[in-house]
Amino acid sequence: MFTRIALFMLTNLAVLALASVVMSLLNVNPASMAGLLVVAALFGFGGSIISLLMSKWMAKRATGAMVIETPRNEAEQWLVQTVRRQAEAAGIGMPEVAVYDAPEINAFATGASRNNALVAVSTGLLRQMNRDEAEAVLGHEVSHVANGDMITMALLQGVLNTFVIVLARVIGGVIDSYLSGNREGNSRGIAYYVIVFALEMVLGLFATMIAMWFSRRREFRADHGGATLAGRQKMIAALERLQANHAASTLPSQVEAFGIAGGVGEGLKKLFLSHPPLEQRIAALRATQARAATVA
Template sequence: MFKRIGLLILANLAVFIMLSILLTVVQMVFGVNFGTMAGSNLNLGTLFVFSMVVGFSGSLISLAMSKTMAKMSMGLQMIDTDRPANDLERYLVDVVRYQSQKAGIPMPEVGIYDGEPNAFATGATRSSSLVAVSTGLLQIMNRDEVEAVIAHEISHVRNGDMVTMTLLQGVMNTFVVFFSRIIGWVVDRQILRNENEGPGIGYYITSIVLDIALGFLASMVVAAFSRYREYHADAGAAGIMGSSRPMIDALRRLGGVEPNELQGSVKGFGISGGFGSLFASHPSIDDRIKALEEKRY
């Protein structure tokens, strides 16, 4: 149950920075303008359109790749939901099917992976989602707790959190590109006094450095929003289960173990989270338990 900013944030950050640097290098080496610079003047309207294209490309690409990357990076053993191979698989399929019907979403794919106690949900849309649990989580939790964890992941899918996070990341990426180019232009023209028709080295270096630096700052904002969404997923789990007690018990159980971090792109929709840093995708377990207890589901 820990992590909600991995692939979606780390994969997005990687794709976004790589794309930004690539386009900046292409502009510098080949003199391609992309319409963002007009001689010694900066075209803000065109720059903003360019920033949106670059910004949302990174987040949309990471969203489209999320399920495939999760399967590859986590070594998922996918369950045939029509023909489960054993009692455990049949149990997980039945739980996911019942909860997804109760939540009013299509049946997600179901997977198991080897690892310490954790679980996650991913997928570009509600109709192409995936829910996976670890063998470690299945070993330490009773059935009510396992079902509460799965309900938490189903809530992420029902709430459309993957798409919401993608849109937020796209907006943040857009402003990163926009302001890094404006600052780069100021450094190039006003500080380094470049008087050539095209942008100088100050513009390129400043833009690349700020893409990276501001990209990490933007990730902090997305992480903060992710922590906020965790409370809603916990509340959704309580609603699906008919009581907050199983979710509280599952969180307390996790509070006594040391869960491994999920890989990049699936981090964002795991059941476990970080421990209070600015990049943590989840609130603390104590805060989550308190929120559930105060709402008295």
């Protein structure tokens, strides 16, 4: 967690420095809202969109996932056939199907669009789950693709990044003007950049909380989608298997939010988790199952 915070701070420092250089080159007054919004949107959405477009390539590189071009055995053939059937049922293009080497039970989906996606499963999943459970996990990941979750997350992150950049500079400008005796214009002292950097850290943390809250809501929808594609009891069984064999995820940060398994945490750490607790996800499916039985 400390490593992530350090990387987050360094990334924000780099963005702050680069945005400041660009605004100086373009003669953009940080107090000018129109110019600030344009630059903020450029930086806010730019990184998110580039990451989205490169998501499949980065996921393959980061995990070492091998795409199944031609199935080499019965297990790979079953994987491809199952994903194809579920993709047709969900109304999306056939995703690439891949396997990556990892001991834990996990899988992820990523891609720039509903018709250009990747679904990958770990070798640990293939070893430790039966076919019904694995089918439900694949349904969960195909549902992420069908729901457009990768695109939605990228757009949400772009909006949040933009607001962080804008608010940090607006509030920073007000504070700096007050401390410097209402100095105006493009001239800014080192205190302004220190204030803006500190504000970006604080606002960035709040933005991350919002993004992770949305990510947790999205997991419930993907579980429901997996239950629709594979069967509710299979989805419940898959989550129970994850609960019984829970291990720390080895997925890289680029795709961790789109894995079937999530982290655990207490206190404030819960606000930064991309997945809700497994017991909550299982309870939600059981509640839906009970409501359906009552209606029937």
